[in-house]
Amino acid sequence: xxxxxxxxxxxxxxxxxxxxxxxxxxxxxxxxxxxxxxxxxxxxxxxxxxxxxxxxxxxxxxxxxxxxxxxxxxxxxxxxxxxxxxxxxxxxxxxxxxxxxxxxxxxxxxxxxxxxxxxxxxxxxxxxxxxxxxxxxxxxxxxxxxxxxxxxxxxxxxxxxxxxxxxxxxxxxxxxxxxxxxxxxxxxxxxxxxxxxxxxxxxxxxxxxxxxxxxxxxxxxxxxx
Numbered sequence: 577x578x579x580x581x582x583x584x585x586x587x588x589x590x591x592x593x594x595x596x597x598x599x600x601x602x603x604x605x606x607x608x609x610x611x612x613x614x615x616x617x618x619x620x621x622x623x624x625x626x627x628x629x630x631x632x633x634x635x636x637x638x639x640x641x642x643x644x645x646x647x648x649x650x651x652x653x654x655x656x657x658x659x660x661x662x663x664x665x666x667x668x669x670x671x672x673x674x675x676x677x678x679x680x681x682x683x684x685x686x687x688x689x690x691x692x693x694x695x696x697x698x699x700x701x702x703x704x705x706x707x708x709x710x711x712x713x714x715x716x717x718x719x720x721x722x723x724x725x726x727x728x729x730x731x732x733x734x735x736x737x738x739x740x741x742x743x744x745x746x747x748x749x750x751x752x753x754x755x756x757x758x759x760x761x762x763x764x765x766x767x768x769x770x771x772x773x774x775x776x777x778x779x780x781x782x783x784x785x786x787x788x789x790x791x792x793x794x795x796x797x798x799x800x801x
Contacts, residue, residue, distance in 0.1 A: 582733050582775055586612045589733075589772050593779075596768045599750050600779060607782045610775055617729040619696050621688045622654045624714065627721045628680045629673070641672035645681075657685035680716030687714050704732060727774050736766050736773040746780030749787050 582589075586609045594601035617623070629645055630638040648663050648671065649655035655663070660681055668678045687693050692713050699707060704726055711722045723737035737743055738759045747762050748755070769776040 582610065582612055582731050582778075584612065584733050584772070584775070586610060589775055593769060593772060593776055597776075599752075600769075600776060603750055603779045603783045603786075606786065607779060610778050617696060617700075617731075620693050620699055620711075620725070620729075621657055621684065623725055623729050624684055624693065624711065624717060624721070625654065625660075625681060627724065628677055628684065628716045631677070631716065631721075644671035645673070647671075657688040660685040677716065680714070683715040684717070700730060704735065727777070733774045734771040736763065736769075736777060738763055740777075742781050742784050743777055746783045750780060750783050 590604050590609065594604055618626075625645070626642055629642045633641070645668075646654050648667065649659055665678060668681070673681065684693065691698075692710060693699075694702065694710060699710075702710075707726065708719065708722045711717050711725065712719065720737060720739045723735050723740070726732040726735045727737070744756050744759070744762060747753070747757050747765075751757075751765075766773050766776065
């Protein structure tokens with residue numbers, strides 16, 4: 577998972593989440609502080625280009641293809657929208673893009689040029705609802721991709737990526753549910769986390785990481801015995 581940095585007071589947020597949610601508080605105490613150091617966000621075009629390339633691919637394969645797509649840019653930089661539009665189908669295909677992803681990255685390029693996808697300076701001043709409405713006009717960009725952009729690039733502290741599988745699995749684990757919860761169950765419970773649902777989500781992901789780490793450790797022990 578990509579790194580993110582939330583521009584809030586970590587101690588204050590952790591205290592507030594622990595106050596409103598005892599179950600989540602256990603995870604917070606185990607994991608510790610979340611990242612708050614500012615990082616320079618990527619331009620929306622580069623971030624969304626990466627999101628499209630990575631869709632439905634394993635991390636290593638996606639990284640290889642994205643590296644080839646980046647190589648289409650000049651001077652070692654990510655290609656501009658204009659460079660993507662100038663690239664032939666053969667070039668994009670050699671980079672590893674499927675027909676659907678070729679159509680998506682070209683649509684992204686066109687909508688960046690006409691500012692359906694706003695430049696970074698403008699998009700940082702927009703509300704989550706406005707950004708969602710704009711970016712989902714791009715072929716291949718859905719609600720999940722926009723939520724990841726809001727969290728990992730803009731550092732918005734109150735985003736709940738309800739369609740993320742890891743969020744629902746984390747919720748199931750933290751709250752001791754037998755079955756994976758329906759999105760509306762998580763959504764209703766998450767009202768108590770406002771205005772820090774992004775940070776609560778980050779802790780749910782960490783809860784899944786901890787559970788998986790325990791499974792790996794247990795498997796290693798079984799092999800030794």
